[in-house]
Amino acid sequence: MNKKNNILVEVQPRYMAEQSKPDEQKYAFAYTVKISNIGTTAAKLLSRHWLIIDSNGKIEEVRGEGVIGEKPYLKPGEAFTYTSGALLATSVGVMRGKYSMRSESGEEFDTEIPQFTLSIPRVLH
Secondary structure (H helix, E strand, O other), rough: OOEEEEEEEEEEEEEOOOEEEHHOEEEEEEEEEEEEOOOOOOOEEEEEEEEEOOOOOOOEEEEEEEOOOOOOOOOOEEEEEEEEEEOOOOOEEEEEEEEEEEOOOOOOOEEEEEEEEEOOOOOOO
């Protein structure tokens, strides 16, 4: 959870076993992001920048406009939730990044996306 300029970002990752092929080193993960405006000024999400790092240290950088084809405009008290995914060559990795935003007054700022772990479920014996 991170708060910057009164924008709160929360992420819930999950392993997608049905889309993964461990024998081919393909591990699929989904993550649901909730972006909440907890401030008193509206803001629009302009772009995203992700770092996806697998346990081999391989870094994939993803940049683009908006999220899932949208540039949500969040009024105070509003939230936007979306789900996306990542494919790793290892069973564990991390993601982190930032959203570039613009406030109603025209100020541009970055909101950090807190680092979260992508991991297959652990089985206890």
